[in-house]
Amino acid sequence: MKESKITKVFESLRSQNKKAFIPYIMAGDPSIEKTKELVITLEECGADIVELGVPFTDPLADGPTIQRASERALKNGVTLKSVISLVRDLRTRTKIPLVLMTYYNPVFKYGEERFVNDAKDAGVDGVIIPDLPPDEASSFIRLTKKSDIASIFLLAPTSTEDRIKIVVKASRGFIYYVSMTGITGSQLLLDGSIEKSINNIRRITDKSIAVGFGVSTPEEAEAVSRISDGVIVGSAIVKKVQENSDEGIRDFLLKLREAIK
Amino acid sequence: MTKGYFGQYGGRFVPETLMPALMELEDAYLKSKKDKDFQKELAHLQRTYIGRPTALYYAKRFSELLRGAKVYLKREDLAHTGAHKINNALGQALLAKRLGKKRVIAETGAGQHGVATATGAALVGLDCDVYMGTEDMKRQSLNVFRMRLLGVRVIEVSVGSKTLKDAINESLRDWTTNVRTTHYVLGTVFGPHPFPSMVRDFQSVIGKEARKQILGAEGRLPDYLIACVGGGSNAMGLFHEFLDDAVEMIGVEAGGKGIETGEHAARFAGGSIGVFQGCKTYLLQDDDGNVLGTHSVSAGLDYASIGPQHPYLKDTGRVKYTYATDDEALAAFELLSRKEGIIPALESAHALAEAIKLAPKLSGDKIIIVNLSGRGDKDVQHVAGIKGIEL
Numbered sequence: 258m259k260e261s262k263i264t265k266v267f268e269s270l271r272s273q274n275k276k277a278f279i280p281y282i283m284a285g286d287p288s289i290e291k292t293k294e295l296v297i298t299l300e301e302c303g304a305d306i307v308e309l310g311v312p313f314t315d316p317l318a319d320g321p322t323i324q325r326a327s328e329r330a331l332k333n334g335v336t337l338k339s340v341i342s343l344v345r346d347l348r349t350r351t352k353i354p355l356v357l358m359t360y361y362n363p364v365f366k367y368g369e370e371r372f373v374n375d376a377k378d379a380g381v382d383g384v385i386i387p388d389l390p391p392d393e394a395s396s397f398i399r400l401t402k403k404s405d406i407a408s409i410f411l412l413a414p415t416s417t418e419d420r421i422k423i424v425v426k427a428s429r430g431f432i433y434y435v436s437m438t439g440i441t442g443s444q445l446l447l448d449g450s451i452e453k454s455i456n457n458i459r460r461i462t463d464k465s466i467a468v469g470f471g472v473s474t475p476e477e478a479e480a481v482s483r484i485s486d487g488v489i490v491g492s493a494i495v496k497k498v499q500e501n502s503d504e505g506i507r508d509f510l511l512k513l514r515e516a517i518k
Numbered sequence: 519m520t521k522g523y524f525g526q527y528g529g530r531f532v533p534e535t536l537m538p539a540l541m542e543l544e545d546a547y548l549k550s551k552k553d554k555d556f557q558k559e560l561a562h563l564q565r566t567y568i569g570r571p572t573a574l575y576y577a578k579r580f581s582e583l584l585r586g587a588k589v590y591l592k593r594e595d596l597a598h599t600g601a602h603k604i605n606n607a608l609g610q611a612l613l614a615k616r617l618g619k620k621r622v623i624a625e626t627g628a629g630q631h632g633v634a635t636a637t638g639a640a641l642v643g644l645d646c647d648v649y650m651g652t653e654d655m656k657r658q659s660l661n662v663f664r665m666r667l668l669g670v671r672v673i674e675v676s677v678g679s680k681t682l683k684d685a686i687n688e689s690l691r692d693w694t695t696n697v698r699t700t701h702y703v704l705g706t707v708f709g710p711h712p713f714p715s716m717v718r719d720f721q722s723v724i725g726k727e728a729r730k731q732i733l734g735a736e737g738r739l740p741d742y743l744i745a746c747v748g749g750g751s752n753a754m755g756l757f758h759e760f761l762d763d764a765v766e767m768i769g770v771e772a773g774g775k776g777i778e779t780g781e782h783a784a785r786f787a788g789g790s791i792g793v794f795q796g797c798k799t800y801l802l803q804d805d806d807g808n809v810l811g812t813h814s815v816s817a818g819l820d821y822a823s824i825g826p827q828h829p830y831l832k833d834t835g836r837v838k839y840t841y842a843t844d845d846e847a848l849a850a851f852e853l854l855s856r857k858e859g860i861i862p863a864l865e866s867a868h869a870l871a872e873a874i875k876l877a878p879k880l881s882g883d884k885i886i887i888v889n890l891s892g893r894g895d896k897d898v899q900h901v902a903g904i905k906g907i908e909l
Contacts, residue, residue, distance in 0.1 A: 313807075313808060314678065314808040314809045315678070315683065315684075315687050315794070315795070315809055316687075317533075317687045317690045317691060317694075317795065318533045318691075318694070320691075321677075324677060328677075331808065336806035336808075337806060337807065338806065361531055361793050362792050362793045362794060362801075362803070362807040362808075362809075363806060363807035363808070364807070365792060365793050365798075365807065366792060366803065366805070366806065366807030367806075367807065387533050388531050388532055388533060388793075388796075389531060390530065390531070390532065390533075390534055390537055392530060392537070393529050393530060393531055410534070411533065411534045412534060413533070413534045413535035414535070415534075415535050415536075415537075415538045415539065415697060415698070416534060416537070416538065417538050420534070420537060420538060424534065435533075435534065435535060438535050438694060438695055438696070438697055438698065439535075439694060439695040440691045440694060440695065443695065
């Protein structure tokens with residue numbers, strides 16, 4: 258098993274005592290061309306890893322902001338296949354680690370093995386599938402292990418100790434801790450419960466833990482970065498993209514980057 | 519078979535947040551099956567509240583018109599709230615109470631499951647919210663008002679196709695958010711394990727009664743069972759008790775405006791294997807794995823996917839699946855109303871449409887049981903609209 262590029266990013270940040278900034282954007286919203294530009298912008302603004310959302314008709318883990326972005330991307334004809342092509346094109350311009358966040362059915366329909374091979378060839382570094390718990394992912398885990406693609410699984414505030422062990426074992430690259438019981442873009446609650454949960458997970462593993470769902474301001478990003486190894490910001494950035502002011506996006510990204518330490 | 523699977527179908531494809539709740543639910547459901555007090559309470563309410571057993575009625579005039587097999591109707595339309603949905607909703611409401619939940623939520627298409635859950639929640643004393651697509655709210659406005667009368671908040675779902683599948687997405691999102699206090703009363707044999715098995719078990723009372731009743735009436739088992747299949751709970755409820763017997767079974771999907779038009783909900787005629795809303799099963803989808811829009815005159819069958827035990831029963835050849843079009847269902851709806859004085863739900867009319875095709879091909883000593891899964895009062899306004907009549 259080769260070490261994934263994502264794992265190396267976290268190791269390098271840890272040695273510099275820094276935390277990862279992981280922005281999420283929906284591929285193909287507002288267009289594939291704009292997504293390419295945005296990835297470069299994200300890198301220029303200090304992103305360590307970029308998450309690319311793959312549009313799906315029934316995104317049951319997502320709130321209204323990402324649901325609508327998904328609908329717009331689908332209207333543009335964007336599919337899992339076209340997102341893989343997008344990554345291939347991007348690889349001529351950037352080496353920033355790219356993680357696909359997709360629902361399972363597009364992957365299942367594409368064929369798991371073909372998907373892992375094509376994604377690896379194109380230059381995808383990791384995959385997050387919110388509706389594929391490790392319990393149902395044995396073949397996916399086996400296939401990604403053979404490549405250097407990181408299989409990133411999620412933990413939630415409701416996860417029991419048994420679940421934490423299962424998810425920790427299956428995860429490569431980092432563990433995605435979902436900040437709340439809820440969907441993307443919900444209101445974050447900074448009451449100490451996230452820190453407590455992360456400490457629980459740390460008792461079991463030294464794998465890196467990034468926190469996502471509901472982080473929408475630089476202040477929240479800073480608070481979350483202090484208790485984790487990385488911060489994922491999705492809906493708030495997708496909203497800025499929708500407002501479509503290049504300057505506004507850049508300004509927001511730089512503030513987030515500065516806050517995450 | 520792997521736990522939670524029917525052959526290659528089933529499983530538990532949900533976000534991690536829900537995994538512990540599903541395990542807890544599975545545990546509670548398995549315990550309740552063996553718990554004499556729970557079973558006693560359920561049986562008591564089935565008898566005194568739902569009005570079970572529902573009648574098995576020999577539709578003589580309907581049968582004579584078809585000049586073939588004898589057609590019996592399992593009268594789930596006579597169950598309290600007017601459809602089989604209450605069998606499951608009440609069972610899950612009792613279970614939710616045992617789990618210590620304060621609130622239940624449900625999705626609904628035709629509104630029958632929403633009404634049933636609202637009823638179960640009122641009976642047991644739980645708060646209840648129901649998600650319903652705005653498209654379905656229009657065609658089932660009577661049921662929307664019924665739910666409101668029962669003290670339930672009906673939450674409009676205006677994303678996606680604005681029908682049942684989107685109501686399920688919203689319910690899953692709500693459940694993910696409020697999982698600690700809320701139980702999701704899924705209305706059919708669908709979704710993540712244990713729902714497909716649990717809902718089937720709560721519905722299997724239909725088949726258990728039908729077996730006793732037909733033995734009493736005819737001294738033998740039937741030759742055919744026919745049921746409509748949306749998610750597939752009334753069909754599983756009838757079929758399950760007869761799976762080991764020499765009884766042929768037919769599931770009827772919604773053929774909509776015809777398979778060739780693409781406007782239908784016949785998953786076996788136009789679908790393929792996929793993973794959707796918690797389980798691996800048949801699904802109407804495009805080549806990229808996105809879920810296709812569906813059409814049926816009946817809101818309860820207007821759904822892109824089907825409970826995972828059905829494709830298993832299809833693959834093993836145990837159950838045959840066919841479809842009835844909107845027009846065939848509407849014709850059956852009117853025929854039963856006129857010949858028997860029973861207005862069936864448009865969903866159940868799909869099963870009747872198949873009986874209308876099959877019975878004439880059989881000799882007079884053959885017996886068919888059709889699951890009359892619900893009554894048609896809720897559809898009267900919609901049917902009037904189709905006929906261009908303003909009420």
